[in-house]
Amino acid sequence: MTIIFTNIEFLDEATEDDVVSLIAHTVSQKAQYILVLMGSQSTLRIESIPAIAVATPVPLNACIIPGVIFEDHYSYKGVLVLGFKDKICSLLIPDIAASHDVLCQQLQQFVASNGTLGSAGIFVDGLSPAVEPFIATVYENLGSDRILIGAGVGDLNNRFNMCVANEQGCFSNAAIIFCLSNTVKLQVEGKHDLPQVAGPYLVTEAKDNIIYSLNYQPAADIYSDAISKVSGMDITQDEIAQHIHSYPFGLKQLNEEYLVRDIIAVNGNSLVCVGNVAENSLVYILNATKDILITAASDAGKQFAQKLQPNTAEQMHYVVLIDCISRALFLNDEYQLELNAINAQMPVGKKLAGVLSIGEIKNTDQGAIQFLNKTIVLGGL
Known part of the structure; x- marks a missing residue:
């Protein structure tokens, strides 16, 4: 059992029944919180999630994302189901364009349950014009002592579609923040190298x-x-x-x-x-050129691997990858070369699990949180 995940399950194509089965398996692994990431071309509709969440005995959130990544595979139709080891407080913010006072009040619920230390994940509507003011408000409330890693979610072909869901319903212009660890800080690397x-x-x-x-x-x-x-x-x-x-x-x-x-x-x-x-x-x-993107991917993997603590495979088997969808759209079928370049730099015992995103989120070296584009972001122990 790892320090963060009980298990991560992947299907390249998944029906609603398939996902319900994966969720049941994840519950059987003693997961205390479940996150479902759905490729934008998946046959599973986000409108199905509230009923699935109500029927699940642990908290469950879900997002529509351009694509999902698992080990050396990527898929626009696929689904990832992530089980989390500990009971954590997740927070769904239904309107990231709400007033500053309202957002601060909501974010303080997360701080009250999780503090300002450790690591957290964030998924936010990447097509919303409110995304950057919202991220600034997140930083204002969480501070620089908690490492954040996350992604912009949504469907590029349906910019006003609902992209976040839980037992309360489906939302656009929304965000989910969830705790990865209240004590452990992820090592994070981000890179694009575009001239x-x-x-x-x-x-x-x-x-x-x-x-x-x-x-x-x-x-x-x-x-x-x-x-x-x-x-x-x-x-x-x-x-x-x-x-x-x-x-x-x-x-x-x-x-x-x-x-x-x-x-x-x-x-x-x-x-x-x-x-x-x-x-x-x-x-x-x-x-952006093919050679620049693939070289940057390899360099990002190498620099990230150098940050990892030795012998951490038993703590966290998976490395979180947030990779911009625009890189995949540019490379098209050759995106597999970028994924292979990252995988080639991973230490023994570490596997990739992540998303193709509409914007990438990470802390700067000074702690502030940035919304990035065309960037590879890696996080792990």
Whole structure:
């Protein structure tokens, strides 16, 4: 038995009856809390979860996520069922766009039960414009002494779909926070290594996660001109959507690293990002290539493995992987190469279990919590 999980179960394709059976098996393993992660193309519907949760003798939460990962497999149709060893307090926040006072009151319920030490997981609607203000409020209430690891959830093909559920119902614009350990801190590594190829550009009009203008000109015009020059192709505004996974934005941070902002849609002359971009900020255009992504995956695995304590396989067999869905969409069938590169760096006795996410969540070296894009995040003991 591990320090966090009783067991983790995976099915590449799963009916509702299959998932109910996996949940029953997980309960038989003495799990005290269950998390169900459902690929966005799964035949299991999130509307089924409240009734399943009511019938389950331990607390159960569920999320829709673009894809799930287990060992050397990934699936957009698959389901992961995670059983947790200890009784923990999980918190479902039904509206992350609620007022600051309301959110603080709700988050303090989690702090009252779990404190501010150890490690916690978080899943939040990654397509909500409220995601970053919410994460700032989470940090305000949980502080820097608790390591957070998590993901943006949802369905890229149905941006307003319900994505979080428990016995109370199904919710969009919502989040789940759950305790991994009140005493043990995960080791966490995050990496993207995307180089700058153009910019900077001044964000002259934006609201939440939508950029309307760069350098006082329509954002889509500036972007299409820039990636045309970089790529050597004539990319019209109508063709931008074919290239957005190759050319995300980057916001330079104090440590000279770039905070990536993926573009998920072109709406007229505006660009819709995953995560907010503030007016008067400077953005650069970064470039993703197959070789860069796979090399970064290998490096992330290597650097993470170096952080692990020796002989911890019996404490936590599984390494948590949060990998951005935009990396998989860019690599397409060759995403398996990225997954293989990470697996090749894992110590003996460690296996991957995780998700393809709409944004990745982790602490910075200074403790603050960030919402990342196009990044590999690994966590474990």
